[in-house]
Amino acid sequence: MKYWGFFVLKLLVTAVVGFVLWEAIHVIWPSSRLSYYGVSAPRFGHDLVYTLVLLLYNLVLQGLLWLNIWDQRYRCRICARRLRMPVEEGSRSHMLLFGPPHIEYICTYGHGALDVPEIPVSGRPIWKRNEDMWKELFKPRDRSK
Numbered sequence: 001m002k003y004w005g006f007f008v009l010k011l012l013v014t015a016v017v018g019f020v021l022w023e024a025i026h027v028i029w030p031s032s033r034l035s036y037y038g039v040s041a042p043r044f045g046h047d048l049v050y051t052l053v054l055l056l057y058n059l060v061l062q063g064l065l066w067l068n069i070w071d072q073r074y075r076c077r078i079c080a081r082r083l084r085m086p087v088e089e090g091s092r093s094h095m096l097l098f099g100p101p102h103i104e105y106i107c108t109y110g111h112g113a114l115d116v117p118e119i120p121v122s123g124r125p126i127w128k129r130n131e132d133m134w135k136e137l138f139k140p141r142d143r144s145k
């Protein structure tokens with residue numbers, strides 16, 4: 001729930017940024033006074049600079065959306081924190097011996113690990129949930145031995 005809530009929050013921030021940029025473009029660039037029979041001519045497609053500014057605006061918004069999705073892929077599915085400690089596993093040249101190459105990221109709070117294949121055709125990222133992977137490390141030692 002936290003994972004998707006954070007994604008929706010990022011999308012809302014992106015929408016607000018897009019709205020502010022849209023308003024800034026139209027404040028800086030007021031509509032033209034040209035009108036034919038009371039109907040103003042559309043600027044998009046007729047004014048080259050305005051059309052280029054809207055093209056850049058579109059590219060910026062698409063880039064922000066892509067960043068949101070890319071960032072979300074590498075977040076913990078439980079706590080929505082960034083996944084850390086990438087470990088490369090497998091081998092391209094010894095695939096049969098070590099398996100296909102992939103990178104495993106873990107949540108530093110022990111919620112799980114994300115297995116991302118390096119070869120896109122070999123599959124999609126797989127989330128493996130753990131109860132608490134650090135429990136073994138912080139378990140009190142048996143000193144009676």
Ligand SMILES: [Zn+2]
Pocket residue numbers: 076077078079080081107108109110111112
């Ligand atoms: Zn986590």
